[in-house]
Amino acid sequence: MTSTDVKSAVRADSGLLDVRGVQKTYYGSGRTVEAVRDLTFSVGTGELACIVGPSGAGKTTLLKCIAGLLPPTGGEVRLGGARVQGPPPGMAVVFQEYGRSLFPWMTVADNIALPLKQKRTPKPRRAALVAEALESVGLRDVPHAYPWQLSGGMQQRVAIARAIAYEPDVLLMDEPFAAVDAQTRAELEDLTRSLWRNLGMTVLFVTHDIDEAVYLGQRVLVLSGSPTVVMEDVAVDLPAEREQLSTRALPRFAELRAHVYEQVQRAKTFHTAPAAGASA
Amino acid sequence: MNVLKAGARAFLHLFGLPAALLALWWFFAARSDSFYYPTLNEILSAFGETWFSSRIVDDVLPSLWRLAVGYLGAVVLGVTLGVLLGSHRQLRALLEPVLEFFRAIPPPVLIPVLMLFSGIGDSMKITVIIVGSVWPVMLNTVEGVRAIDDVLADTARCYGITGAARLRRLVLPAASPQIVAGMRQALSISIILMVISEMFASSSGLGFAIVQFQRSFAIPEMWSGILLLGLLGFALSLLFGLLESRVLHWHRGLRQSQKGEK
Ligand SMILES: Nc1ncnc2c1ncn2[C@@H]1O[C@H](COP(=O)(O)OP(=O)(O)OP(=O)(O)O)[C@@H](O)[C@H]1O
Ligand SMILES: [Mg+2]
Numbered sequence: 001m002t003s004t005d006v007k008s009a010v011r012a013d014s015g016l017l018d019v020r021g022v023q024k025t026y027y028g029s030g031r032t033v034e035a036v037r038d039l040t041f042s043v044g045t046g047e048l049a050c051i052v053g054p055s056g057a058g059k060t061t062l063l064k065c066i067a068g069l070l071p072p073t074g075g076e077v078r079l080g081g082a083r084v085q086g087p088p089p090g091m092a093v094v095f096q097e098y099g100r101s102l103f104p105w106m107t108v109a110d111n112i113a114l115p116l117k118q119k120r121t122p123k124p125r126r127a128a129l130v131a132e133a134l135e136s137v138g139l140r141d142v143p144h145a146y147p148w149q150l151s152g153g154m155q156q157r158v159a160i161a162r163a164i165a166y167e168p169d170v171l172l173m174d175e176p177f178a179a180v181d182a183q184t185r186a187e188l189e190d191l192t193r194s195l196w197r198n199l200g201m202t203v204l205f206v207t208h209d210i211d212e213a214v215y216l217g218q219r220v221l222v223l224s225g226s227p228t229v230v231m232e233d234v235a236v237d238l239p240a241e242r243e244q245l246s247t248r249a250l251p252r253f254a255e256l257r258a259h260v261y262e263q264v265q266r267a268k269t270f271h272t273a274p275a276a277g278a279s280a
Numbered sequence: 281m282n283v284l285k286a287g288a289r290a291f292l293h294l295f296g297l298p299a300a301l302l303a304l305w306w307f308f309a310a311r312s313d314s315f316y317y318p319t320l321n322e323i324l325s326a327f328g329e330t331w332f333s334s335r336i337v338d339d340v341l342p343s344l345w346r347l348a349v350g351y352l353g354a355v356v357l358g359v360t361l362g363v364l365l366g367s368h369r370q371l372r373a374l375l376e377p378v379l380e381f382f383r384a385i386p387p388p389v390l391i392p393v394l395m396l397f398s399g400i401g402d403s404m405k406i407t408v409i410i411v412g413s414v415w416p417v418m419l420n421t422v423e424g425v426r427a428i429d430d431v432l433a434d435t436a437r438c439y440g441i442t443g444a445a446r447l448r449r450l451v452l453p454a455a456s457p458q459i460v461a462g463m464r465q466a467l468s469i470s471i472i473l474m475v476i477s478e479m480f481a482s483s484s485g486l487g488f489a490i491v492q493f494q495r496s497f498a499i500p501e502m503w504s505g506i507l508l509l510g511l512l513g514f515a516l517s518l519l520f521g522l523l524e525s526r527v528l529h530w531h532r533g534l535r536q537s538q539k540g541e542k
Contacts, residue, residue: 064434067434067438069434069437069438086437087437087438087440089440091438092438092439093434093435093438095431095434095435097431100429100431100432101431101432101434101435103432103449103450103453104530104531104534105453105454105456105530105531114439114441114449115439115440115441118439118440118441118445119440146530146533146534148530148533148534148537148538149533149537166439
């Protein structure tokens with residue numbers, strides 16, 4: 001009785017993501033770049049948060065720190081209470097450079113199945129997950145193709161299918177829909193929301209597209225230009241049932257979009273005044 | 281119709297020039313009466329008599345055995361060292377000067393040295409083949425491992441593909457184009473070293489037989505041995521091509537699709 005309670009409490013928190021004072025400076029040969037200055041926020045278990053920010057703001061850098069792929073120069077990332085020091089189990093990442101994230105020597109189905117094999121998912125279950133994931137991204141027909149035989153948008157969808165077949169607790173997505181056409185994009189947005197609601201995972205979604213951020217998220221975090229801080233944390237108080245046309249037609253949607261848009265505009269010049277003081 | 285034409289063209293490409301050269305050889309050798317340039321007829325009849333005999337067991341098989349063990353040894357050793365050096369920058373920096381030095385030594389000069397340690401038996405010849413052929417495999421593997429895409433490496437890390445799985449699923453396949461290129465270079469070096477080591481000091485093998493024929497003025501037999509070596513190299517290269525197209529078919533497709541984009 002008690003043990004199940006403890007277990008479910010642990011499980012309930014396993015998706016809690018805590019970013020505390022994360023700072024990242026790249027030390028190159030003769031060139032140091034302070035990509036991320038000071039980021040603090042947390043994303044609750046089962047929450048879907050979007051991150052928007054100007055290009056070069058350090059969104060990818062932040063995601064890599066969260067995924068345990070890059071050690072932050074300062075601060076820490078905690079996942080379910082434990083400090084992230086390497087890629088945590090149960091986390092899937094869809095990379096911005098989707099084309100380079102697929103194994104070119106494996107078929108589409110093998111690409112999706114490989115992480116499951118590594119997790120020791122039994123074979124029948126694995127096959128079912130692969131088929132399901134391909135179906136849900138609309139690629140039922142290509143399991144035996146190689147990634148390089150597919151268009152950019154299709155490759156992107158394979159990378160997404162691989163992440164969702166993994167059934168992660170935490171899903172990080174870095175501009176995942178950048179290469180797909182508008183129709184597919186809308187479908188994938190709805191897919192992301194329905195998967196998120198069905199599987200109860202924590203989703204952190206990076207995008208350039210303000211509309212997309214407002215449509216998808218429960219929250220939108222607006223990052224400043226580099227060196228990066230969180231400029232604003234906008235709660236998206238739209239109804240949980242979202243639908244491409246009617247939700248986007250809501251007056252509240254327009255307000256939120258306008259608000260985030262202003263913030264992003266401000267983000268671009270955010271550092272011109274305070275940065276002079278900060279660096280002194 | 282077109283298929284027939286294409287087939288005929290491929291056939292001509294493969295065998296046209298060799299056939300023309302043979303015809304030339306036939307023609308000029310038939311007119312020469314030099315003892316050292318026997319006619320092709322003589323060489324071919326010597327070929328049958330010489331090699332379809334006990335020499336298959338006495339000379340051909342031992343040569344092939346040394347070649348196989350030496351070559352495979354060089355491949356295994358080269359890939360192992362290449363993966364180690366390719367994945368550890370400090371190790372590479374430490375060993376690079378030493379390796380460059382050893383690589384610069386022409387392998388045949390090792391034969392007299394190795395004879396001192398391991399006699400004139402198979403182990404000496406196999407060692408010579410390994411020592412000489414390991415370099416292209418190793419250096420190409422290092423390049424291949426270093427060139428692994430970092431997004432791909434990050435992907436593997438995220439999905440918990442580490443350790444042995446990483447080697448099998450990421451490192452070796454990613455480096456396979458370079459590894460295969462190194463293996464191709466190593467194959468011809470191996471054949472050369474097999475023959476040279478047998479010419480130096482031996483009591484069996486193709487190189488030994490050819491030198492023996494030459495010393496006893498069995499000139500057509502000597503030429504037939506050279507012909508056999510050529511055929512052997514040709515056959516191995518064909519086999520290698522088959523292996524290559526199986527292992528690297530994805531790589532060819534990938535390169536073609538990238539070319540199409542540009
Ligand atoms: N490996 C690296 N070495 C040095 N500098 C880097 C490295 N990766 C990123 N940077 C720098 O860090 C800054 C942030 O880069 P990052 O890729 O995180 O931005 P981003 O917000 O994801 O941009 P985009 O929206 O264009 O994808 C940039 O100035 C970039 O030049
Ligand atoms: Mg980015």
